[in-house]
Amino acid sequence: MSRVVNRLSAVALHRLASLFAFMLLIVLALQAGRAQQALLVTHEAVDEGLALITAIQDLQVSLLEVETGERGFVITGRSDYLVPYQSARQRLDAERSLLLERLEAKQRLSNDRLAQLAALIERRVSIAENNIAVRGSDGLEAAALRLLAAGGRQTMAQIHGILDPLKRDERERLAVQSARAAEQAARARTVGIIGIVFVVILFLAAFGALNRVLTIRRLLLERAEHREARLHALLHAMPDDLYVIDHDRRVLRLVGDMPVSEAFVRELHEHLESSGTEELLHSFVWHDPYDAEFEVRMLPTWDDEHLVIARNITQRREMERMKAEFIATVSHELRTRSRR
Numbered sequence: 001m002s003r004v005v006n007r008l009s010a011v012a013l014h015r016l017a018s019l020f021a022f023m024l025l026i027v028l029a030l031q032a033g034r035a036q037q038a039l040l041v042t043h044e045a046v047d048e049g050l051a052l053i054t055a056i057q058d059l060q061v062s063l064l065e066v067e068t069g070e071r072g073f074v075i076t077g078r079s080d081y082l083v084p085y086q087s088a089r090q091r092l093d094a095e096r097s098l099l100l101e102r103l104e105a106k107q108r109l110s111n112d113r114l115a116q117l118a119a120l121i122e123r124r125v126s127i128a129e130n131n132i133a134v135r136g137s138d139g140l141e142a143a144a145l146r147l148l149a150a151g152g153r154q155t156m157a158q159i160h161g162i163l164d165p166l167k168r169d170e171r172e173r174l175a176v177q178s179a180r181a182a183e184q185a186a187r188a189r190t191v192g193i194i195g196i197v198f199v200v201i202l203f204l205a206a207f208g209a210l211n212r213v214l215t216i217r218r219l220l221l222e223r224a225e226h227r228e229a230r231l232h233a234l235l236h237a238m239p240d241d242l243y244v245i246d247h248d249r250r251v252l253r254l255v256g257d258m259p260v261s262e263a264f265v266r267e268l269h270e271h272l273e274s275s276g277t278e279e280l281l282h283s284f285v286w287h288d289p290y291d292a293e294f295e296v297r298m299l300p301t302w303d304d305e306h307l308v309i310a311r312n313i314t315q316r317r318e319m320e321r322m323k324a325e326f327i328a329t330v331s332h333e334l335r336t337r338s339r340r
Contacts, residue, residue, distance in 0.1 A: 025198070028191060028194065028195045028198065031191050032188065032191055032192070032195065036188070038184050042177055042180055042181040042184060043181065045173075045177050046174060046177050046178065046181065048102075048106065049170050049173055049174045049177065050174065051102065052099075052102050052103070052106065052108070052166075052170055053167055053170050053171065053174075055095065055098050055099040055102050056099060056163050056166060056167050056170075057167070058091075058095050058099075059092070059095045059096060059099050059121075059163070060159075060160070060163060061088075062088040062091050062092045062095055063088070063092070063121070063124060063156065063159065065084045065085065065087065065088035066085055066088045066089065066092065066124070066125065066128050067124075067128065067152065067156060068081075068084065068085075069081050069082055069083070069084045069085025069086075069088065069128075070085060070128040070131050070132055070152070073085070073132055073135060074131055074132070074135045074140070074144065075140075075144075077135065077140065082132070085128070085132075089125070092121075092125065096118070096121055100114060100117070100118060103117075103166075108166055108169075108170075109162075109166070113162065116162070117159070117162050117163075120155055120158050120159050120162070121159065123155050124152060124155045124156060124159065127150045127151065127152045127155065128152065130146070130150065131146055131150060131152070134146050240309050240310060240311045241253070241255070241294075241309075241310040241311075241312075242254040242255055242307070242308070242309060242310075243260065243268075243307075243308035243310065244305055244306065244307055244308065245268060245272065245298070245305060245306040245308060246305050247304060247305065249269065249272070251264070251265045251268055251308070261288065261289075263288065263289060264286065264288065264310075267286050267296075268296075268298065268308060271284060271296075271298065272298065272306065283295060283296060283297045284296055285313075286310075291314075292312060292314045293312070293313050293314045293317055294310045294311060294312055294313065295310070295311045295313045296308065296309070296310045296311075297309045
């Protein structure tokens with residue numbers, strides 16, 4: 001009784017431990033999922049902040065190249081100063097559109113400030129174009145006077161007054177988000193370490209259970225081998241001949257190495273085809289070429305094969321005939337005596 005109680009207690013403890021392990025794995029998985037999602041959100045915010053800072057810097061670089069090319073051409077009159085100017089002008093429209101879209105999406109500026117920024121950029125480009133045109137048509141002196149009076153430097157200062165605080169604020173946000181990402185990464189590492197320790201414990205427990213299962217399996221295999229040996233001995237001790245018909249309709253002898261006669265194989269195939277393969281096949285009597293008489297039974301097995309049992313009944317039939325002849329002789333003598 002105590003052994004049964006101990007076994008039940010061990011089973012209950014094993015089930016409780018398995019349930020606890022499963023719940024702990026779920027908790028760890030949920031925590032890891034939340035940490036990963038938080039990291040993804042933080043990284044996405046960092047990427048968006050870096051993209052905004054990059055867009056601001058690209059626009060400022062293009063505006064600086066416009067201003068540098070404009071001033072160089074106005075002062076020197078050399079057309080090679082217009083090369084960076086033209087290159088910046090080709091990029092400026094796309095960069096301005098991208099920056100305004102990012103600022104509007106992130107709501108870093110009000111609509112009025114966005115309109116003001118777009119107008120200032122357009123004004124700075126228009127001033128540069130007019131200064132270059134005056135230098136080409138009216139010469140250095142007129143272009144220099146226009147350069148001083150057009151307000152290009154003041155316009156650039158206003159543009160920087162809008163963009164520089166944006167960059168500073170965005171860098172501060174990036175610092176906060178980077179610190180948050182580092183904290184979340186540290187938390188994720190802690191959860192990962194706990195998970196690894198737990199997985200190691202589970203692995204050791206599973207290894208012990210697997211070792212026990214393998215031991216039990218080895219014992220079962222040994223018992224199966226013993227049972228197979230006993231069955232093999234019983235098959236050899238049986239007076240009947242045992243055969244099997246496999247999937248390919250080959251007839252194989254289960255005991256002994258003697259070949260199966262072709263006549264017996266043909267007889268089995270004929271009865272197999274005439275009786276079907278799903279239902280139990282009836283017994284029949286077969287006479288071999290040497291006038292031996294066999295009672296044959298074919299039984300279908302679960303694996304779509306057939307077991308064939310052939311019993312030699314030659315002596316039994318001879319004894320039955322002799323018995324019948326003896327009874328007939330005695331009956332005849334008794335009838336003859338009774339008549340007298």
